[in-house]
Amino acid sequence: MSVLDFGAVGDGVTDDTVAVQRAFDAAMPGDQVFLPAGLTFVQSQVLVVRNPGVTVTGGGTLLATRESASSLTLAADGVVLDGITLTISGTTRRWDAYEQHRVRIAGHSGIVIRRVTVDGSAAAGVFVGNAAANFVVDRVTVRNTRADGVHVTESSHDGRIIAPVVRNSGDDGVAVVSYRRDAALCARIDIQSPDVDGVTAGRGISVVGGEDITYRDIAVRNTYGAAVYIGAEDVWSTRGTARVAVLGGTITGANYQASVDHGAVMVYNGTSTQAVSDVSISGLSIVGTRPSASWVVGLISDSPAGPGLRAVVLQRIAVSSGGPARLLTSNRATTTFTATGWTSAGSQVADRWA
Incomplete structure (x- = not known):
């Protein structure tokens, strides 16, 4: 199913929050929700994927316009986020609440983030918390965050982070x-081939x-503190x-x-x-x-x-x-x-x- 079927426009101007959330809520286990490539969907509130086994994909872009409520939150077992881009219209400071991490794994088991680009975040680019288990963060690119590029915390366990690329992170x-x-x-937690450049x-x-x-095969350049x-x-x-x-x-x-x-x-x-x-x-x-x-x-x-x-x-x-x-x-x-x-x-x- 496409978010366009639920009223989203994707012109980078129209607020598509309600339509995108409707699509997420309508998806059942095994369904794919498409944000079509070449389109930009404006998000003015936190978006949440609540139903298990749903894949969000399609190559499109989610543009957050309010830094205080800019998260895409994955909150069910087996959710997959694949091949989309998440941006933000601008940030004024570092925030630290759940609602401000650009992509958040909110607990549960088996959540996968794959081939996702985060360009700009009011807090962390990818936040893994709430005792998330068996998670995979695979080939993400994270740029221009106010806090960590990828941040794992809150008793999260048994996860893999594969080949993350982090540029210009505001913290680790x-x-x-x-x-x-x-x-x-x-x-x-096993972190393979992290590539980090430019920690501010x-x-x-x-x-x-x-x-x-375990961290394996690291490439770390130009860090404020220790590499x-x-x-x-x-x-x-x-x-x-x-x-x-x-x-x-x-x-x-x-x-x-x-x-x-x-x-x-x-x-x-x-x-x-x-x-x-x-x-x-x-x-x-x-x-x-x-x-x-x-x-x-x-x-x-x-x-x-x-x-x-x-x-x-x-x-x-x-x-x-x-x-x-x-x-x-x-x-x-x-x-x-x-x-x-x-x-x-x-x-x-x-x-x-x-």
């Missing part, structure tokens, strides 16, 4: 975050509270982190903002109560980190008495010349880590660290 490019108010940690106020990829999270950031934070009241892996890839131009001293990679515990443990980072090539940063890789724990950092493994890290002189810093004697197989400017680095 791809982030997994678990808050202490959440019922459980985000868990068992955050990190490239991050896990700030979560367990069994890779793993940890726990008091300032945002996050949970701890365990069994996180970053496996292979490249980092270029990390931590350009001098007031945020992260280096290229930062494993951090800013709490006195939450543990950060079993972090494995391997096979990274690091080029062009801000030379005035205090380190290339930092293992930093704020509390001398807290659980701190445990069992951090840093293997096969290749650092180019021209960045910070200090390759690796650990600021607590209680931090346990190993660092092996490093090279600097093509020369082997001894596996001994002060």
